[in-house]
Amino acid sequence: MKRIFTLCIALCTMATAFSQTDSTTRTTTDTSGKKNPDTIRIGGMVIIREQGGGGGDTVKSKRNRNFNVNVRLGRRNYDKPANISTNWWIVDLGFSNYNDNTDYAGAAAQSFAPGSNEDWFKLRPFKSRNVNIWVLTQRINLAKHIVNLKYGIGIELNNYFFEDKSIRFNKNPTLVDQSYSGLTKNKLAADYLTMPVMLNFNFTPNKSRAYGFSAGVSAGYLYSARQKVKLDGDVDKTKGNFDLRKWKLSYVGEVSLGVVKLYGSYAFKSMFEKGLDMTPYNFGFRFSNF
Known part of the structure; x- marks a missing residue:
């Protein structure tokens, strides 16, 4: 802190040398014996050094009543948030599921998964x-840092574990049957490259921890899909798209409660292009700076 104060004095002294104006330093004491802040006059500039609260010094500079700068040293100031804020490497941890509205008595479901019923895909x-x-x-700030535009890019990893471990996805063409037996694990994985765009409402813009919510939509591109099974410790993977939609459009939202942040998403339509009518959704905890 002394170095910063000394640097300020040095810079002001150099300015004085060019203007050929004398400088004076004065410390006064009031009637109670308490020392007033140090005052340094350099030409038309007055620098006041006083002990500030919160573990830092306050440096004030005034000149011709038209210039006033206050700098708080020693603690972070959240009074003026940036118009554009960037956050890297946010992680969500949650759960995947879907609403199954498939008509299993219909021809489409039976041609996709012959003999299937609502218990197959629980x-x-x-x-x-x-x-x-x-x-x-x-x-991005839109209105007084309370209303903001929020967007990003990342990957969504979804793992759907079936209660019925005999389910098997065959490809070229996609056909689902119950040909597995004795499996200890059976899951369908669907991974997307996703970009969400939301309108963000931050009710505490001058605080380090936000309280508010966001709502919007996201677009995701399916870049990987596979069925993974495990039998007696051996793992087998079958890669394919299994007639999953290449694009997933979803409603997305989040709630910020200080250190606790929650997220959720709900797709516009079924994750499968044909046969099964299953609308996926996700929810969980978000680990983010804003």
Whole structure:
């Protein structure tokens, strides 16, 4: 702190040398014996050094009543948030599931999964997981830092664990049957490259921890899909798209409660292009700076 103060004095002294104006330093004491702040006069400039609260000094500079600068040293100031804020490597940890509205008595479902019924594709609800990794998220001020535009890009990883471990996805063409037996694990994985765009409402813009919510939509591109099974410790993977939609459009939202942040998403339509009518959704905790 002394070095910073000394540097300020040095810079002002150099300015004085050019203007050929004398400088004076004065410290006064009031009637109670308490020392007033040090005052340094250099030409038309007055520098006041006083002990500030919160573990830092306050440096004030005034000149001709038209210039007033206050700098708080020693602690972070959140009074003026940036118009554009960037957050790297946000992680979501949550759960994946879907609403199954398939008409299993219809021809489309029976041609896709012959003999299927609503019990075939039931999920293990707290075993099916969702992990999102957002490489970049930005927030742009729209109105007094309370209303913001928020967007990002990252990957969504969805793992759907079936209660019925005999389910098998065959490809070229996609056909689902119950030909597995004795499996200890059976899951369908669908991974997307996703970009969300949301309108963000931050009710505490001058605080380090936000309280508010966001709502919007996201567009995701399916870049990988596979069925993974495990039998007696051996793992087997079958890669394919299994007639999953290449694009997933979803409603997305988040709630910020200080250190606790929650997220959720719900797709516009079924994750499958034909045969099964299953609308996916995710929810969980978000680990983010804003």
